[in-house]
Amino acid sequence: MFKKWTGVLLATALVSPMAALAQGPAQTAQAPADGTGGAEAVQPADQVLTNGIVYTVDRNRNFAEAVAIRGDKIVYVGSDEDARKYVGKNTKVTDLQGKMVLPGFIDSHTHASKTTGLIYSIDLFDGGSMEEYVAIIKEFVKAHPQEPSLQGRGWSNPVAPGIGPRKEVLDEIDAKTPIALTSDDGHSLWVNSAALALAGITKETPNPEGGIIERDPKTGEPSGTLREKAMDLVLKKIGGYTVQQYKSGIEEYQRRAVERGVTTVRDPDMLRYPNVLEAYEELAKENKLTIRFRNAVTANPDKGPEQIAEFVKIRERDQYPLFQVNAVKIFMDGVVEGATAYLEKPYEHKETNGELIWDVDNYNKTAAAADKAGFQLHVHSIGDASTRIALDGMEYAQKQNGAHDARHSLVHLQLVNPQDIERFQKLGAVGIVQPFWFMQEDGYYDEIEVPYLGEERAKKEYPMKSFLNKGIHIASSSDYIVTPEFNPLHGIQQGITRIAEGETDPGKIANPDERATLPDMIASFTIDGAYANHVEDITGSLEPGKKADLVVLEQNLFAIPAAKIKDVKVLLTMVEGKEVYHSQKETKK
Template identity: 85%
Template sequence: MFGKKWTSALLATALMIPLPAFAAQGTSQAAGQASGQATADAAKQAVVQPADVVLSGGAVYTVDRNRNWAQAVAIRGGEIVYVGTDEGAKAYIGKSTKVTDLKGQMVLPGFIDSHTHASKTTGLIYSIDLFDAGSMEEYTEVVSAFVKAHPQEVALQGRGWSNPVAPGIGPRKEVLDAILPNIPIALTSDDGHSLWVNSAALKLAGITKETKNPEGGIIERDPETGEPSGTLREKAMDLVLSKIGGYTVQQYKAGIEEYQHKAVERGVTTVRDPDMLRYPNVLEAYEELARENRLTIRFRNAITANPDKGPEQIAEFVKIRERNQNPLFQVNAVKIFMDGVVEGATAYLEKPYEHKHTNGELIWKPEVYNKTAAAADKAGFQLHVHSIGDASTRIALDGMEYAEQQNGKHDARHSLVHLQLVNQEDIARFKKLGAVGIVQPFWFMQEDGYYDEIEVPYLGQERAEKEYPMKSFLNQGVHVASSSDYIVTPEFNPLHGIQQGITRIEDGVTDPAKIANPNERATLPDMIASFTIDGAYANHVDDITGSIEVGKKADLIVLDKNLFAIPATEIKNAKVVLTLVEGKEVYSLKAAAAK
């Protein structure tokens, strides 16, 4: 639709050839088409009400249905009132209009992170942070320093240790006992699915050699003595965490506000935090921030369902949804933990793991899940299902199909999150059921320390090579939304995720053999859509955000580089210059640099 010049530009971009002329020439040509009716309508009007803000002279990639380009955007009352050429935008400039000449910089819809644990930023402020450590010796140093600095604590929590540092049964209690033997210590792994504890924590929870694994959980044990070794997986984590307690409402509020600062700096304007009710005080913290008008980005959160309570809990979820209808904070989804993770051998697989004769852990009984899914669907909630293994995903889709059979087909947009292993035949079921895939492109690589040390030995070479499909979903017309799963992914900049989804190779590595499942590489338009319009679709907000179109909220970001005019390997280096949420400036690179 854009002619030979546009086709050549896309071809050159695919070959990672910088195109300095494209930003001016290609955008100018496309802008004439993008403006279309808007310019014509403006010309017919004798008087156009002035806009509050006009951004002009830009490379505006609208991510609308036709993927149009424009040069200018006009904003009034927090909404987009014009998208088109610079010439057409002049009609919207009045005496009080703030006009910004973008000088060719790129404009995109605000990024959407469809699965991020924003509230867990609290733990980075108030607990032991192990994310920057990478060995047992470094973990010991960090924990010891924290213990020394907090001598009055009655229990210590933290997060960030990595499974490859202690594969198999995980890190040992004796390491922590040597630091602090009498005060409980509970340290969550970086993926959130395992807990490293000392003997005092095991004692607090009453966990002994005789304690059986809880349903959906594993108490790792010393292979010789059978004693608990110090690592708890999945539901077994709750045995300790329920005794230690969590953070206060005020601490969670501070963490969420800190997350917002991080988010707008990275151009993130809408997110889904799936941790409502999973931890005490998280929901209350969001509700207070909403009442106090201290939210600066849009949250469409999910309530974590308890597999022991079944469909009866949905009535409570409805009450929570009804009392939270703030424009920037709503709860519209039900989170289901269907299985665990590969690194803990708890992801639920069709065939057993290579290193142990088990298929993993299915956290929900299928019949309870089916009934809960149907009840949530009937109440108008989206399902937001954590699913890593291929068997888990099949069962999750079965529940969505059951809900459809019970309630009829409607625009539910249930989603499955992570999708590390998926049977090809199940991808077609996504399309049939209208289900959304929510993926983490940050993980699309043969990551050092994970791929050769964990994934290949645990899954076998054949399964490891098929991890994290994305293009297969897109090829069948499935909506795919990207996310970071922060804080599992500590650096959640969507620009890095966009690059990773295109290259599928670890940053700095050039060996083609190290490309993870190369047939699943996505295109730049694919990746941008996954972080914008498809993210909006996944969160049921595509009527108000996700693309730059007249009538939508002015959730916009300005980048210092046109992503279509630089090599894919340089996308992560682009910088967010400006972030707007409903027309309000919530971040400016210039202002941040001046501080």
């Protein structure tokens, strides 16, 4: 795909996106990092990429042609002509032949370590009906006859709406071995009778605080689905994966990530599951991490501010270049499909506002303690009432500790009261959204979101442009493995179109006023993702002095229809100047 640069380089310049589409862009260039101003000979670079469409995503959203890299950093971004100064006898020069270069993509909320479950447990993501789920489970059970318990993930709530899938279905497959299968969104657990017995869950067992034991409407017996905190009653008994299994899962995630151009992520699952943190630590010590992780430890709602001291110790010991813990994850509420997202007004289909997982006073004090210790809050919030309470806690922390550059973030934001958007700006809060979900998805919108929320609320889901219009930083993410295919290019497309693939009816555009532009979406997966993770000083844009994290794409995203963006191929991914993915390994210097 790439050839060695041999010809005379064209002399064009860094230009803005609008100027790039016009005739005769102005001639300007970005100064090299050597402090020479470009007027004298400079130290040769290790690598020079030329003849490309380089979208820098810098402050002025400039375009360029060439990038020079020395060691792990970018030393020059600008014209092909000036890039020649960086070419020495040992410099690897790559002619991009007009291919596009972007900063490496940043996924600001992804459960990378949960790839482990796809390797070592029942994978239901490819199933779309109860019959298909049963076939997958039977095949796995047959192949693993000696397992003391069986775990898996990936069943979809629309397949079994209401109280969820039943225990009897699993009992018919295996009534003796405990089976626990997490839903694709991670907020519900489908179990058999053996799993319920293992956890001691009976008709008399009350719902735990922040959780729901779904029950048969006639008998009151547990029906086989557990929501939110009720999941822990079973999961704590069954146990998890080993450190070595998690290491294998994280390494497999890295392989998938670099194929998609992802170079920095936040995994928010530290401490929520045993052995995850230890797996990351061992991989960091063994130099087996190939992308950058800025992870979050999950706070326990049954504890309070006292747990922050433990988090500080974790942060202090985990200061590796590619692995650090800098945030505290808070599960504030659940999800709409489980009727556990916490809403200002009750659900349409049942008399409940949902489930608030944290006691408000405890959350406020824990938030203030985390803020004082220098942690960023990373709050799961789906419902509008939940988001308001989350912002209240951030405001409480600010009053206790004084205003500073905290960048506390709220993740998901399915429903947001417009008045609270203003509060994001006042508090310096960051929104982390999943544009992959910005559509009226078959099975969800008509069968769950509209019946559960009512049409008026359903039409206002997933705001994004409203935040951007107020100057609020919005970072995009996949929430993998909830979103099994986490290619950022797909997310970029969905954030622009907000319509399901192949759908042509304009009435099917989800909340059309919230459609973002291509520059908006690229920024959300690059520089705004870097800002959200406190790494914008080293990555997120292509500028001298920053780490050489970049991705080369087969096509110029600005020159193709938005509906074609997800199909663009990633050709090359670099992290800190190292080639971590190449679509054609046989390429020669």
